[in-house]
Amino acid sequence: MALVTVTGCAAGEPAGDAGGSGPEKVRINVGTIPVLDTAPLQIAVEKGLFKKQGLDVTLSTLAGGAEAIPKLKGGSLDVSFGNYVSFFGAHAKGVIDLKIVSDGFQSAPRTHTIMVAKDSPIQGVADLKGRTIAVNTKRNIATMLAQVAAKTHGIEFDEDKSFVEFPFPEMEGVLKAGTADAVVVVEPFGTFIGRSIGARLLWDLSQGPTADFPIAGYAVTSEFAKANPRTVAAFQQAMAEAKALAADRANVVAVLPKYTKITADAAADLAIGGFPTTLDATRLQRVTDTMRESGLLDETLDVRDLIVAGT
Known part of the structure; x- marks a missing residue:
């Protein structure tokens, strides 16, 4: 597990401020993944924005988002x-x-795409009916976005039969070997396989009903x-400042x-x-509504109950 520590206090174990105005818990463990999406978190580390808010942050690199759930529940991560x-x-x-x-x-144009081999006979999403599509994880965001694309084209994918699982770094080999007829990829992998094997963009998954779609956040x-409201507020403030900096593409490219x-x-x-620099329940409700429509939720989930508004 890779660790990066950002120190915001004197040497030794940082003490919280349970009765004051500072963070209740100064030293926090934050789960991260080395992908483009986490650029603001890295900017917050590099620019000392956590230290500015009185936090001592340790970043723990996760293999994938699913790993965050048990670690948050078990307490080895405070935020992820x-x-x-x-x-x-x-x-x-x-x-x-x-x-x-x-x-x-x-999402934004080309951040999440369906791609096929350069010489593939598949010319549109409708041609994927009865074909095999490689995704990094079944019954998750990749298959959900693909299902929305299929619905737009009047077809439906079978969650169990249409999709096969492969890690993103293996998607180039999947197309070269013909193991799957198409792949769902995120950046930078879309750009990489386009350059290396001439993989062709079949469908941009950030358009129509999934344009500017909320992809990920911190939980x-x-x-x-409940126990650490000021710690949460300090984290939120540092991240808001970092995301404001990330609005400048040059800062993201540099980090x-x-x-x-x-x-x-x-x-x-x-x-x-x-x-996004703020939490918007209306935006995030799009995710749960789409999950419900795609069969990933049995009942509607009200996102307002899950949001801790920033200060």
């Missing part, structure tokens, strides 16, 4: 980045009682939010090579989504 489909699904099933404390990332347990395997040259050409 993760995609909303995983968070809302776990909350709805009673696996964990979550609160969203900061928005993270929303805590309800118990943590990406420092925590991912994306080179500076590649970073300059990537499609970059948005980093």
Whole structure:
């Protein structure tokens, strides 16, 4: 597990401020993933924005968003980045009682795409009927976005038969070997396989009903939010400042090579989504409504109950 520590207090174990105006818990563990979406978190580290808010932050690198749920529940993470489909699904099933404390990332043109091999006979989404599509995780955000695209084209994918699982770094090999007829990828992988094997964009998943779609955010347990409101507020303030900086593409491009395997040259050409500075229940409700329509939720979930509004 990779760790990065940002110190915001004197040497030794930082003390909280249970009865004062500072954070109740100064030292917090934050789960992250080395992807484009977490650029503001890295900017907050680099610019000392957590230290400015009196926080001593340790970043713990996760293999994927699903890993965040048990670690938040078990207390080894205080805050974690993760995609909303995983968070809302776990909350709805009673696996964990979550609160969203900061928005993270929303899609933009070319950030989430369906791609096919250069010489594939598939020319449109409708041609994917009866075909196999590779996704990083079944019954999650990739399959949900693909289902919305299918519905737009008058077809439907079978969650069990249409999709196969492969990690994003293996998607190039999947297309080259013909293991699947199409792949759902996110940046930087879309750009990479387009360059390396001439993979062709079949459908941009950030358009129509999923344009500017909320993808991921930062969550805590309800118990943590209740016990540490000022700690949460300090985290929110640091992230708001970082996301304001991330609105300048140059800041994102500059930080990406420092925590991912994306080179500076590649970073300059990537499609970059948005980093919302505020939590908007109406925006996030789009996710749960789409999950319900796609069969990923049995009942409607009111996002307003899961949001900790920023100060």
